[in-house]
Amino acid sequence: MSTDYQQAREALGIRLRELRLGAAGGRLTGPQLAQRLGWPHSKIYKLEGGRQTATSDDLRAWARAVGHPDASDELVARLRGFESHIRSWRRQLAAGHRPVQDVWNIEVDRSEIIYAWEESVIPGMLQTADYARAIFLRYAELYGSVRDTEEAVRTRILRQQWLHQRGHVFHALVWEAALHALVCSPVALTAQLDRLAGMIGMDTVQLGIIPLGASLRIPTANGFWILDDRLVIAEDWHAEIWLDDADSVTTYQRVWNTLDESAVYGADAQNLITRAQRSLNPRA
Structure with a gap:
């Protein structure tokens, strides 16, 4: 995996964490967000730590779950930006x-x-x-x-x-x-x-x-x-x-x-x- 690709994945993870901590209605912990999404709570930390690549559906679900559905397009655009180089x-x-x-x-x-x-x-x-x-x-x-x-x-x-x-x-x-x-x-x-x-x-x-x-x-x-x-x-x-x-x-x-x-x-x-x-x- 290229360094540029990994850095972009980590940057996306940081943005996901910002959205979780700034969730509408108050800050969410990783386990709380995982429960809302029906995911294993390890997935939350893998995505935020840049150790797993999100899908477009993952990102849209995340945006909805933290009460910021308007962030979906931004997140998906970030994903497409670095995935276009690694096919x-x-x-x-x-x-x-x-x-x-x-x-x-x-x-x-x-x-x-x-x-x-x-x-x-x-x-x-x-x-x-x-x-x-x-x-x-x-x-x-x-x-x-x-x-x-x-x-x-x-x-x-x-x-x-x-x-x-x-x-x-x-x-x-x-x-x-x-x-x-x-x-x-x-x-x-x-x-x-x-x-x-x-x-x-x-x-x-x-x-x-x-x-x-x-x-x-x-x-x-x-x-x-x-x-x-x-x-x-x-x-x-x-x-x-x-x-x-x-x-x-x-x-x-x-x-x-x-x-x-x-x-x-x-x-x-x-x-x-x-x-x-x-x-x-x-x-x-």
Whole structure:
């Protein structure tokens, strides 16, 4: 959990405590408020201490219970303000992968220059349908989410039209390990590597690959995308993290540039792809 997120949660907790102590009709203790709400009294202190994230319904109920229903909008606005940056997979995938892909397509369409770093998979903008299908199925199984796989695949592939529009440049940076990772069938990976090789030389795609044996100035940590100079989207196992403040965008761009110092391009990148292809089919 990010420091900024936690600080915002704690600030919301302080505001909740202020409302409890300033309740209409007189100050309420934690147990008294819990009784009014029908909650365990530990929930009151977890919310006030920033150790639990309230839901919108929790906040509206709190405002009513302390006699300040007019505070509901303020509290919910605070919650949305910091939750918009931490988009949990549990909530995002409640309706399946397709809606998540729709949101991504909107942001990509707004962009002209995109930088992506992926340490374990081929970037979505360069994936074949079969490779994307395997990825969605793996994650649907992991999170127990709705299996709208075909709709999600179609939406992700639709996004790739962006690569064929004038003025767009996709700077993709991939660790060599992603070329060998069997997150799909060998047949699907073979086709994916063929597609990747075909991207080298496109004027809208700059594909860099960091060899496994390359000297690294920083560790190859989690993947992230930078859209123009306005938004960073980073992935973790619990959530997608959206960052739109200038300092964060600058930091991630510096990380990308540092990783890029270890990458190879052009013919050297092609050789790494060829090596991965031969490992799948030694007789080729």
